[in-house]
Amino acid sequence: MPDHGAPACSLCLFHAVCGVAATAPTPASPGTRLRPERLRLRTGDVVFRQGRPALTVYPLRAGSAKHVYQSPLGWRQVTGFSLPGDVLGLEPHEAPQHGAAAIALQDSEVCAVPVESLRELMVAPAFRIAALAVMRRNAERERVLLVAVGSMKAPQRLAMLLLDLAGEQARRHGRQDGTLTLAMSRADIASLLGLTLETVSRLLSRFASVGLIAVRQRRLRIIDPAGLASIYAGLEGGAQRPAREGNPGAEFARDDDVPEPGVLVAAESPPPAVRREAAH
Amino acid sequence: MPDHGAPACSLCLFHAVCGVAATAPTPASPGTRLRPERLRLRTGDVVFRQGRPALTVYPLRAGSAKHVYQSPLGWRQVTGFSLPGDVLGLEPHEAPQHGAAAIALQDSEVCAVPVESLRELMVAPAFRIAALAVMRRNAERERVLLVAVGSMKAPQRLAMLLLDLAGEQARRHGRQDGTLTLAMSRADIASLLGLTLETVSRLLSRFASVGLIAVRQRRLRIIDPAGLASIYAGLEGGAQRPAREGNPGAEFARDDDVPEPGVLVAAESPPPAVRREAAH
DNA sequence: CGGCCATTTGATAGTCATCAACTACCGTGG
DNA sequence: CCACGGTAGTTGATGACTATCAAATGGCCG
Numbered sequence A, B: 001m002p003d004h005g006a007p008a009c010s011l012c013l014f015h016a017v018c019g020v021a022a023t024a025p026t027p028a029s030p031g032t033r034l035r036p037e038r039l040r041l042r043t044g045d046v047v048f049r050q051g052r053p054a055l056t057v058y059p060l061r062a063g064s065a066k067h068v069y070q071s072p073l074g075w076r077q078v079t080g081f082s083l084p085g086d087v088l089g090l091e092p093h094e095a096p097q098h099g100a101a102a103i104a105l106q107d108s109e110v111c112a113v114p115v116e117s118l119r120e121l122m123v124a125p126a127f128r129i130a131a132l133a134v135m136r137r138n139a140e141r142e143r144v145l146l147v148a149v150g151s152m153k154a155p156q157r158l159a160m161l162l163l164d165l166a167g168e169q170a171r172r173h174g175r176q177d178g179t180l181t182l183a184m185s186r187a188d189i190a191s192l193l194g195l196t197l198e199t200v201s202r203l204l205s206r207f208a209s210v211g212l213i214a215v216r217q218r219r220l221r222i223i224d225p226a227g228l229a230s231i232y233a234g235l236e237g238g239a240q241r242p243a244r245e246g247n248p249g250a251e252f253a254r255d256d257d258v259p260e261p262g263v264l265v266a267a268e269s270p271p272p273a274v275r276r277e278a279a280h
Numbered sequence C: 001c002g003g004c005c006a007t008t009t010g011a012t013a014g015t016c017a018t019c020a021a022c023t024a025c026c027g028t029g030g
Numbered sequence D: 001c002c003a004c005g006g007t008a009g010t011t012g013a014t015g016a017c018t019a020t021c022a023a024a025t026g027g028c029c030g
Helices: A007-011 A115-122 A125-151 A154-172 A186-193 A197-209 A225-233 B007-011 B115-122 B125-151 B154-172 B186-193 B197-209 B225-233
Strands: A037-041 A046-048 A056-062 A065-070 A076-082 A101-104 A108-114 A178-181 A213-216 A219-222 B037-041 B046-048 B056-062 B065-070 B076-082 B101-104 B108-114 B178-181 B213-216 B219-222
Touching: A007 A056, A007 A154, A046 A056, A056 A115, A065 B125, A076 A125, A076 A186, A076 B125, A108 A115, A115 A125, A125 A154, A125 A186, A125 B065, A125 B076, A125 B125, A125 B186, A154 A178, A154 A186, A154 A197, A154 A219, A154 A225, A186 A197, A186 B125, A197 A213, B007 B056, B007 B154, B046 B056, B056 B115, B076 B125, B076 B186, B108 B115, B115 B125, B125 B154, B125 B186, B154 B178, B154 B186, B154 B197, B154 B219, B154 B225, B186 B197, B197 B213
Parallel strands: none
Antiparallel strands: A037 A108, A046 A101, A056 A108, A065 A076, A065 A101, A178 A219, A213 A219, B037 B108, B046 B101, B056 B108, B065 B076, B065 B101, B178 B219, B213 B219
8 A cells, every 4th residue: 555645645545546655656557547637625625515516626735625515595504514535526426516615614625536537446356345435424424414414412512513523533544543634614614504603612612611622722632532422412411312213103123223323423322212114 | 118016116216117017027137126125114113223234125116114223322303204116215425324314204015125136236327326326315304304303483484394295295196185194293393394383383373373384283275375484485574594604715706606405495586696705 | 262373573692704813834936 | 912893792771572380161972
C-alpha cells in the first residue's frame, strides 16, 4: 500500500488505485492508476453547486467541507460535513447532477477525479463494493439525521453531533483525547441539526458548565463522552424515550430487528427498551 | 404496452417487462419476462423488516404502505408512504439488507420479484435508467423531508404532505378533485413530519375551519390547493422565509442554482427571494 | 350492543425561536 | 504595535409554537 502525502489518503476510497504516491510514480501498474489533479481551496470556496453536472469527484485530502442542500422551494439546509478521506461529489444512483453543493469550511485541499475514471473503476468488483459501501454509509447518515431532527430534543442532537465528530476524528488520527476543532460555524451546526445558532451556542455553554465538554470558540474538548452518550440516548433530564411508532395493525413476529449500528455514533447505550407493538 | 390488471401497473417500474398481462401470456417475448408471484397483505402486515436480507422487491399493485426506519439507538420514524405503482424494498446502492421496514397501511396487494430478476433487468440500459431514476426520486424525497422537518413549521409540513398526497393521487388516477383517503393514521403522519398526533389533528381541524380542506376521519378533500401551497411556502401567518445558510466565506458566482423542482410538491410559488450570500 | 381504538379537543407547560445587546476574535491598515 | 471594523459567538428577555397530559367523542369490529 502506498502511503501518500496526506495521512487522510490512507482512508480514501481511491487509495488503492491512486498513483499520487509521495514516493515513486509506481512504474508498471496493472489496473487503472489515477494521477488526480490537486486543488487548493480557501474558506468558503464552492467545490461544486447543486444541480450542476457531476463531472468530477473530489476526494478531500485536507481540511473540511459542508454539504448544503436547497429544496425546490428555496430552503437551504446543511446536510452534512466532510472530513479528510471523504469523497465530495460522489453522487448516488449515478445522478448526473450534484444533489447538493459542497463548500469548504476552511482552507482545504482536494483531488479531482473525473467521473469517467470513476466509472472505469466501478467495473472492478472490489472498488465497486467499496464505493457502494461509502454511498450506503452516507445515506444511513442522512437517515439518522432525519430521525434526530424529527424526534429528538436539541441537547440530544447536539450530543450526537459532538460524539460523531469525535468518532470521525478518532477514526482518522488516532487521537483518543476528545480534542477537536470545529471547522464549522454555529450557524452551520444549527442548520444541520434543525436548530438556531443561539440554541447551539447556549447548549454548548450548558454542556460546558456541567463539565461534559470544554469549549472556547471553535476549540472543543470532550471531557465526559459517557455523559454525552447518555444525553444522546435521552436518559438525561426529561426521560426521553424512543417514540413508539403508532401503527395501527399487527405485526407478525415480535422480535425486534437490530439494525447494524456503527453509523453516526455507535449505539453504546442499549435502546431504552419500550418497544411494544400492538398485538393482533 | 400491455395493460395489466391493476391500473397502477401502468406506472410500475416493471411494467414494460412484466408478463402478468391480464390478456394473453405474451407468447414469444424477446427480453426477460416476469411472471411475478402475487401476495395479498392485510392491514399492518410487515412486508419486510429492516436489516433483513433484501431478496425480493415488491411492486405495490394496490393499497398502500409505510416505511419505518429504526435508528441504531432504537428511535423509529416513518420515512415515507408508498402508493400503487411504487416498488417496496428497492434498495439503493445494492444494499444487501433492507434499510427500513415496510408495513401495509391497509389491505394491499404486491408482486414479488426476486432480486436476481432485478439484477438481470438492470443490465438493460433502459430499465437501469428507470430504476436509478426511481431511486433518485426516493432519495430526493427524503431530503425534502429532512429540510421540512428541520426548518419548517408544523403547518407548512402538513400542507406539504397534503399537497404531495394529492399530487400522487392525481398522478395515478386522473382525479383532479382533491379527494383522497388517508390510509395512514394521524400517528403515522406525525411521525413522518416530526410532530405529535395531537398537533396533526389540531392542524387538520384548523385547516378545515379556514376552509382549506374538508376532513372527516380519514376522508379528506382539498378545497383550496393554492391556499395550502401558500402555507407550504410559508407565506401565511408568521412570514416565514427560507433560512439563510450562515456560511462564513465567500462564494464565487452569485447566481443561484435553481434545483430541478418536481419532487414532493412542485415549486409553484417562487422561492421568497432573500437569497444573499456574504461577499468576500 | 359493548369494548376498543382512533381521533378530537382542552388546559398547561416546556422547549426553543426570536429579538436584542454585548463581548470576543481576527485581520487590516495606520 | 495598536486602533478599528466587522463577523462570530455569547447571553438575556420574551413569547410563539408544540409537546404533554387529560378527557371526551366517535367509529368500527366482533
